[in-house]
Amino acid sequence: MPLLDIADLNVSFTSRSGVFPAVEGFSLTVEAGEAVGIVGESGAGKSVAMLAAMGLIEPPGRVSARQMMFNGVDLARTEPATRRRVIGKDIAMVFQEPASNLDPCYSIGFHIMETLRVHNFGHRAARRERAIEVARQVGFPPARLDAFPHQLSGGMAQRAMIAMAIACRPKLLIADEPTTVLDVSVQAQIIALLLALRRTQGMALILITHDMGVVAEAVERVVVLYAGEVCEQADTDRLLRAPCHPYTHALLAALPERNFGTGPLPAIPGAVPGGGDRPEGCLFHPRCVYAVERCQREAPALRPLEGGLVRCHFPVKNG
Amino acid sequence: MLSFFLKRLAVVVPTFLGVTLITFSLIRLAPGDPVELLAGERGIDPARHAQMRAELGLDQPLAVQYGRYVWQLVHGDLGHSIVSKETVLSEFLTLFPETIELAVCAVTFAVVFGLPAGVIAATRRGTAVDHTIIGVSLTGYSMPLFWWALLLIMLCSVTLGLTPVSGRISVIYYFEPVTGFMLIDSWISGQVGAFASAVRHLALPTVVLGTIPLAAVARMTRSAMLEALGQDYVRAARARGVPKFQLMTVHALRNALIPVVTVIGLQIGVLLSGAILTETIFSWPGIGKWLIDSIARRDYPAVQGGVLLVAAVVITVNLLIDLLYGWVNPRIRHAR
Numbered sequence: 001m002p003l004l005d006i007a008d009l010n011v012s013f014t015s016r017s018g019v020f021p022a023v024e025g026f027s028l029t030v031e032a033g034e035a036v037g038i039v040g041e042s043g044a045g046k047s048v049a050m051l052a053a054m055g056l057i058e059p060p061g062r063v064s065a066r067q068m069m070f071n072g073v074d075l076a077r078t079e080p081a082t083r084r085r086v087i088g089k090d091i092a093m094v095f096q097e098p099a100s101n102l103d104p105c106y107s108i109g110f111h112i113m114e115t116l117r118v119h120n121f122g123h124r125a126a127r128r129e130r131a132i133e134v135a136r137q138v139g140f141p142p143a144r145l146d147a148f149p150h151q152l153s154g155g156m157a158q159r160a161m162i163a164m165a166i167a168c169r170p171k172l173l174i175a176d177e178p179t180t181v182l183d184v185s186v187q188a189q190i191i192a193l194l195l196a197l198r199r200t201q202g203m204a205l206i207l208i209t210h211d212m213g214v215v216a217e218a219v220e221r222v223v224v225l226y227a228g229e230v231c232e233q234a235d236t237d238r239l240l241r242a243p244c245h246p247y248t249h250a251l252l253a254a255l256p257e258r259n260f261g262t263g264p265l266p267a268i269p270g271a272v273p274g275g276g277d278r279p280e281g282c283l284f285h286p287r288c289v290y291a292v293e294r295c296q297r298e299a300p301a302l303r304p305l306e307g308g309l310v311r312c313h314f315p316v317k318n319g
Numbered sequence: 320m321l322s323f324f325l326k327r328l329a330v331v332v333p334t335f336l337g338v339t340l341i342t343f344s345l346i347r348l349a350p351g352d353p354v355e356l357l358a359g360e361r362g363i364d365p366a367r368h369a370q371m372r373a374e375l376g377l378d379q380p381l382a383v384q385y386g387r388y389v390w391q392l393v394h395g396d397l398g399h400s401i402v403s404k405e406t407v408l409s410e411f412l413t414l415f416p417e418t419i420e421l422a423v424c425a426v427t428f429a430v431v432f433g434l435p436a437g438v439i440a441a442t443r444r445g446t447a448v449d450h451t452i453i454g455v456s457l458t459g460y461s462m463p464l465f466w467w468a469l470l471l472i473m474l475c476s477v478t479l480g481l482t483p484v485s486g487r488i489s490v491i492y493y494f495e496p497v498t499g500f501m502l503i504d505s506w507i508s509g510q511v512g513a514f515a516s517a518v519r520h521l522a523l524p525t526v527v528l529g530t531i532p533l534a535a536v537a538r539m540t541r542s543a544m545l546e547a548l549g550q551d552y553v554r555a556a557r558a559r560g561v562p563k564f565q566l567m568t569v570h571a572l573r574n575a576l577i578p579v580v581t582v583i584g585l586q587i588g589v590l591l592s593g594a595i596l597t598e599t600i601f602s603w604p605g606i607g608k609w610l611i612d613s614i615a616r617r618d619y620p621a622v623q624g625g626v627l628l629v630a631a632v633v634i635t636v637n638l639l640i641d642l643l644y645g646w647v648n649p650r651i652r653h654a655r
């Protein structure tokens with residue numbers, strides 16, 4: 001039985017201009033200890049899907065799912081109180097912007113110990129000890145646990161966020177673009193830290209990222225999201241070597257390292273469809289170089305192909 | 320932090336000079352003179368009148384009078400009341416505890432009711448509860464004090480007979496002041512009913528004086544809570560499994576307090592001007608009533624000294640609020 005098994009997750013936001021489906025029919029399984037990457041352009045629904053799994057979508061957002069099994073508990077059905085005991089303890093999340101995700105009124109130590117306290121981790125002294133221990137593990141100087149968020153650099157703040165996340169030894173860590181707002185020099189350190197923690201703690205990792213380089217070295221499996229739908233899912237090696245979906249193909253073709261010295265980067269023309277302009281048929285067809293008449297008419301289903309899943313009538317043939 | 324306070328102190332001296340100049344001229348612009356008012360309806364014979372004016376130094380040119388006044392001030396002398404012959408400072412200090420007591424009760428009332436009202440409105444945003452709280456506090460905020468006081472007196476004192484109309488405590492109780500604060504003195508006097516009487520006399524003035532600050536605190540708490548609840552760190556705390564009540568208090572309310580403290584600070588000035596009206600309406604034996612009486616008697620030194628001391632109090636309280644602000648806001652506390 002997988003650690004996490006999300007089936008048919010839908011998240012929509014209702015506004016005056018109508019209902020906007022941010023995530024549609026999203027499914028994902030993660031085995032214990034496995035590392036899965038979620039990629040896609042910004043606005044694709046990566047964050048929303050993971051926030052929904054954590055139960056963090058608030059009205060006007062609406063969440064529905066066939067199931068969201070985690071460790072034998074269906075998070076889509078369970079009582080809020082039961083879910084709260086799992087969230088933050090067995091599933092933890094690290095956000096994109098550490099600065100805004102730390103409460104400016106409290107020290108880093110308070111944040112970590114609060115997490116431990118709400119999950120009934122031992123006594124005061126034990127919590128203090130554990131806070132120092134996790135601070136060491138993430139490379140956060142324990143002497144700075146009394147520091148307030150505004151006194152920390154971005155990289156240090158993200159280490160603090162990671163310390164909070166792993167404080168209760170989670171089985172699954174969701175990292176939502178954990179390095180996007182950080183200095184380039186720090187990005188690699190944070191990714192290396194996450195990978196090291198994953199190894200030493202034996203936890204599963206869902207890594208949302210833009211960076212295909214990170215995907216290649218960090219995760220075993222990749223889910224590609226486009227306009228709220230999964231368009232391709234495969235083992236990392238296969239996906240990077242032989243992408244089946246034209247969108248994945250275009251994403252990889254747009255990578256700088258694959259185009260070294262060959263003139264301007266081939267950008268994907270057009271933009272992700274927003275609320276009012278969701279096309280008929282395949283969501284990607286207006287930007288797809290291979291699109292034919294059928295693609296405008298008929299929405300493709302997600303189907304198995306070459307050991308993965310792909311949502312395309314005419315998958316790219318590789319080799 | 321230190322340079323911040325030095326800067327504030329540098330503003331104090333010109334402020335005080337301005338206050339002396341304004342009160343000095345305004346009170347002299349008002350028609351009537353202290354000697355005539357002292358004599359009352361019997362009148363006074365012109366020779367005696369001139370003699371008394373000379374004794375008080377009122378026969379000198381205004382510039383000389385002002386010069387003498389400032390010279391005295393520089394030497395720490397606020398002068399003597401024309402009416403009572405007491406020093407202005409000692410009159411002020413006897414009455415000041417009464418005003419402090421009223422002001423502290425009014426602020427406490429405002430915070431004790433305003434803060435929860437704002438929190439409740441924010442957590443029930445858009446519901447009937449929220450609209451009611453917004454509506455009531457808007458009404459409270461725009462309530463003319465005089466009218467509101469009379470309305471409450473009509474209801475609570477005249478119709479229901481719950482509270483006395485005016486005064487500080489029933490005349491049947493007497494004890495020596497120890498602290499100057501009637502609530503404390505009546506309590507330690509041990510006289511049965513004295514404390515209750517002090518409380519009943521305090522109730523209406525507290526409500527009247529506290530209404531505007533209450534409305535201000537409630538409105539600011541609501542909007543600051545809503546602002547805080549939309550912040551990423553609240554969501555992040557939820558992601559750590561922090562339960563709802565702690566999200567509301569430990570995180571949202573704690574952050575909302577920062578602007579609320581600012582609002583309370585701004586209300587202190589409003590409160591003191593409100594105290595003048597409130598004390599007059601309820602015959603409250605405090606600084607406000609004393610100032611009004613002194614103005615009516617053209618007691619120049621009392622008015623000048625009183626206003627100056629009130630200004631000193633406002634400035635001190637604002638400095639304390641700045642300290643409090645630094646204390647609630649870590650970003651200021653740790654500023655280098």
Ligand SMILES: Nc1ncnc2c1ncn2[C@@H]1O[C@H](COP(=O)(O)OP(=O)(O)O)[C@@H](O)[C@H]1O
Binds near residue numbers: 013041048
């Ligand atoms: N609270 C919200 N209200 C309305 N729309 C939202 C909200 N949160 C996200 N969205 C929309 O959902 C879509 C997916 O957002 P998101 O998951 O943040 O994208 P990303 O893949 O970059 O993480 C976006 O179009 C965004 O505008």
Ligand SMILES: [Mg+2]
Binds near residue numbers: 046047048176177
């Ligand atoms: Mg995102």
